[in-house]
Structures are given as structure tokens and as C-alpha cells.
Amino acid sequence: MSYDARHRFCFTTGATWLNLAATVADGYGPDPVERLWDASRLAEWLEHEVGVTYPVDDDDLAHARGVRDALRNLALSAATGVAPSEAAVEAVNEVLAGCRPIQVSIVDGRVRLDPPSSVRHAMGRLAREAVTMLSGDEAAKLTACAEPVCRSVFLDPGGRRRWCPSGRCGVKARVRAFREREKVR
Ligand SMILES: [Zn+2]
Known part of the structure; x- marks a missing residue:
């Protein structure tokens, strides 16, 4: 597999928090690739x-990777x-506890959600997006990639x-x- 394909971000899982989870490639194989390398x-x-x-500094990076791994x-x-790990639930709860309430502003005459003010707040918002989906109807539409080394999770409404x-x-x-077919012949 080329350098590019393994290192490129995947933005098409169906949800922002799942895109964050997809910042590790082949995460369940012997040779995982960290796409957030700095x-x-x-x-x-x-x-x-x-x-x-x-x-973004190195502390933010370490924090984001930690949130990402818990969400994965x-x-x-x-x-x-399969039951989630207690450590992952604890980590997500910690992020949620530090979550800033969402605020809105008027932009061009319309109410808009304020963007998160820091990397930590952005991670908090992603954790909130995650638990909202995980505890709602959409959770049933989450599918794990069939490739054993990947197991990347995405939203698959069609199933x-x-x-x-x-x-x-x-x-x-x-x-x-x-x-395999060629070998059999
Ligand atoms: Zn995959």
C-alpha cells in the first residue's frame, strides 16, 4: 500500500467524531499508522x-489522541x-465533565453555534457528538470494517x-x- 493511502485522513465515515476515530489506520493490526503524527x-x-x-501544541496532540483512542x-x-473498556468510558466521561456549554451568536441575522474556543473544547464537543450518537437510534447503524487489521467504524444507514x-x-x-483464486487454479 502506498505511503499516501495509509497516511491520508478519512473524512467520509459519516460523523465528525468517527472521522477523528479514523485518524489511526490499521489500528488493530501489527503495523498501525498514526495519521496525527504531529x-x-x-x-x-x-x-x-x-x-x-x-x-496546537504537543499537549493538545496528546489529549486529542487520548480522546480519539477512547472514542475508537x-x-x-x-x-x-463487545463491551467497551471501562478505561475508555472513564476517559470520555472526564472529557465530558470538562465540556464547555455550547453558546450561540447572531451571524448575518441568523443564530449560529459558536465554534469551540480551543482544541480541548473541540475535543469535548466531539465526545458529546459521540455519546449522543452512541446512546441514540443511529448506534444501530454503526458498522466496523470487515478488514481485521482495520476495524474502522463508520455510519452505514443502508446496512x-x-x-x-x-x-x-x-x-x-x-x-x-x-x-487465492489464482493459487487454487
Ligand atoms: Zn477498513
């Missing part, structure tokens, strides 16, 4: 997903029915997708199946 990479992700350019655990648990929307895993599985 603070500027996190700034880039936040700019895309939250629409704000934050100053809860996502996989919801998609597969038909087997592989995550990164595009990598479906291709990998089809290539593998093709090689």
Missing part, C-alpha cells in the same frame, strides 16, 4: 473538520456488541457496506481474494 497535522485535521485554525473503543464496541469508506480495505480484500 501538532500541525492535528491543526490541519481541525481546520478541515471544525473550520477553525487553532494554535466505544465505536467498535457499539458496532460489534450494506462491508468495508470502511477509506477505499483501501475493499481493494485489499478483493486483491487477496483474486490471489
